[in-house]
Amino acid sequence: MRSAKFRQLISEVSRRRVLQIGGAGLLSPRTLSATSGDALVAKADHCIVLFLNGGPSHLDMWDMKPEAPLEIRGEFDPIASSLPGVPVSEHLPRLAQQMHRATLIRSMHHSVNNAHAAAVYAALTGHDRGELGGGAMPTDNPSPGSVLAKLRPAANRTLPYISLPYKTKEGAGGPLQPGFLAGFMGPTFDPFWVLNNPNAADFHVDNLALPTPVTPQRMGDRSQLLSGLGRGLQIRNEPSLSAIDDFQLRAFDLLTSDTAQQAFDLDQETPEMRARYGRNIYGQSTLLARRLVEAGTRFVTLSWAPDANATWDTHGDNFNKLKKILLPEFDAACSSLLQDLDDRGLLERTLVCVLGDFGRTPRINASAGRDHWNSCYTIMLAGAGIRQGFVYGASDRTGSTPAESPVSPGDVIATMYRLLGVHSTTQILDSLGRPHEVVPQGRVISEIMA
Numbered sequence: 200m201r202s203a204k205f206r207q208l209i210s211e212v213s214r215r216r217v218l219q220i221g222g223a224g225l226l227s228p229r230t231l232s233a234t235s236g237d238a239l240v241a242k243a244d245h246c247i248v249l250f251l252n253g254g255p256s257h258l259d260m261w262d263m264k265p266e267a268p269l270e271i272r273g274e275f276d277p278i279a280s281s282l283p284g285v286p287v288s289e290h291l292p293r294l295a296q297q298m299h300r301a302t303l304i305r306s307m308h309h310s311v312n313n314a315h316a317a318a319v320y321a322a323l324t325g326h327d328r329g330e331l332g333g334g335a336m337p338t339d340n341p342s343p344g345s346v347l348a349k350l351r352p353a354a355n356r357t358l359p360y361i362s363l364p365y366k367t368k369e370g371a372g373g374p375l376q377p378g379f380l381a382g383f384m385g386p387t388f389d390p391f392w393v394l395n396n397p398n399a400a401d402f403h404v405d406n407l408a409l410p411t412p413v414t415p416q417r418m419g420d421r422s423q424l425l426s427g428l429g430r431g432l433q434i435r436n437e438p439s440l441s442a443i444d445d446f447q448l449r450a451f452d453l454l455t456s457d458t459a460q461q462a463f464d465l466d467q468e469t470p471e472m473r474a475r476y477g478r479n480i481y482g483q484s485t486l487l488a489r490r491l492v493e494a495g496t497r498f499v500t501l502s503w504a505p506d507a508n509a510t511w512d513t514h515g516d517n518f519n520k521l522k523k524i525l526l527p528e529f530d531a532a533c534s535s536l537l538q539d540l541d542d543r544g545l546l547e548r549t550l551v552c553v554l555g556d557f558g559r560t561p562r563i564n565a566s567a568g569r570d571h572w573n574s575c576y577t578i579m580l581a582g583a584g585i586r587q588g589f590v591y592g593a594s595d596r597t598g599s600t601p602a603e604s605p606v607s608p609g610d611v612i613a614t615m616y617r618l619l620g621v622h623s624t625t626q627i628l629d630s631l632g633r634p635h636e637v638v639p640q641g642r643v644i645s646e647i648m649a
Contacts, residue, residue, distance in 0.1 A: 241620025306592025334374020613641030
């Protein structure tokens with residue numbers, strides 16, 4: 200009788216639909232284990248990563264060199280910010296007024312200068328594997344969002360890790376970039392993808408609604424049925440089929456949860472608030488990220504490009520692209536996020552990270568662009584546990600190399616983990632039982648911690 204009901208359940212709510220809800224499925228990889236030293240006190244409960252995919256120009260944003268020759272300093276002028284002595288680009292006027300909340304790290308560097316995929320992987324996971332490019336693979340090291348979904352799942356049964364608004368490709372039509380998925384942890388801990396445009400009038404989230412004939416009551420009955428099935432399989436010592444545990448059953452909670460549904464309802468925001476973030480896919484995705492952490496989501500990654508070459512990869516016409524589109528949209532979204540989080544009392548427990556795969560060349564090329572530059576670039580951190588109004592490290596007079604306190608992506612990711620309550624030396628087992636340290640080559644940057 201039970202197996203007949205189970206078949207009926209699968210026919211009405213497909214296994215594929217359940218798998219897509221937060222990456223949770225009826226069957227999952229073997230349970231992973233983690234070990235660490237003494238427990239950490241987390242300074243952050245949530246994290247939002249604004250990933251400027253393609254490589255934003257540090258020299259035209261927040262490490263400007265106005266005294267350098269024209270072919271290096273470029274077309275933009277610096278303006279004063281709310282952090283005395285720390286100017287930023289004239290095309291970031293709103294973010295300039297938020298710099299007293301943030302830390303800039305101006306001495307970033309890593310080993311990847313060609314393949315976006317390899318640089319993205321290093322930036323998002325802290326694992327620098329050189330120029331080894333290619334798309335995401337099951338053997339990759341996991342995203343921090345995936346690790347948090349395992350080690351610090353959201354307490355109120357919301358989606359733990361969300362990525363939006365694109366599955367960024369290595370190039371148009373190319374493979375999915377690595378660094379966003381759970382890798383060797385298995386697809387159970389992959390992000391829930393939000394791939395529809397939040398700025399569209401008909402914005403909705405696929406796979407977060409019940410099929411038309413299925414009521415919340417019927418869904419609840421099915422959840423109890425699956426729970427009973429899981430207990431039966433455990434009694435019969437079938438661990439490979441008994442993974443219908445609390446995490447997998449999250450899928451059913453999401454389908455019937457008012458909290459989950461309302462978090463995605465941007466119509467609850469005022470027109471003024473939506474306009475403040477910017478009425479474009481990135482501005483509204485940033486606003487949605489704030490709503491998601493407010494609802495309890497642990498980790499949100501926003502990738503600012505449909506493919507690696509589409510936005511911040513400004514090999515040509517760098518200044519027009521930055522001036523007319525990229526910087527105004529980023530300025531509105533990022534400044535609004537910091538102010539909005541602070542106004543709502545969320546910034547104290549939310550870590551905001553503005554990252555990129557690398558910087559751009561100090562010397563402007565013949566196409567009025569800047570090429571890839573991995574030797575030195577800048578990132579920005581703010582919020583939970585981060586020193587306010589601080590600059591760490593420095594570049595040389597042309598923005599070419601770190602002049603002091605060089606920092607690697609592994610250092611940044613290790614610091615993010617520390618703030619989020621996870622030791623960077625935590626070991627997670629892969630499907631073969633082999634232990635992997637979360638970030639084996641990363642130093643926690645205690646100097647930037649409040």
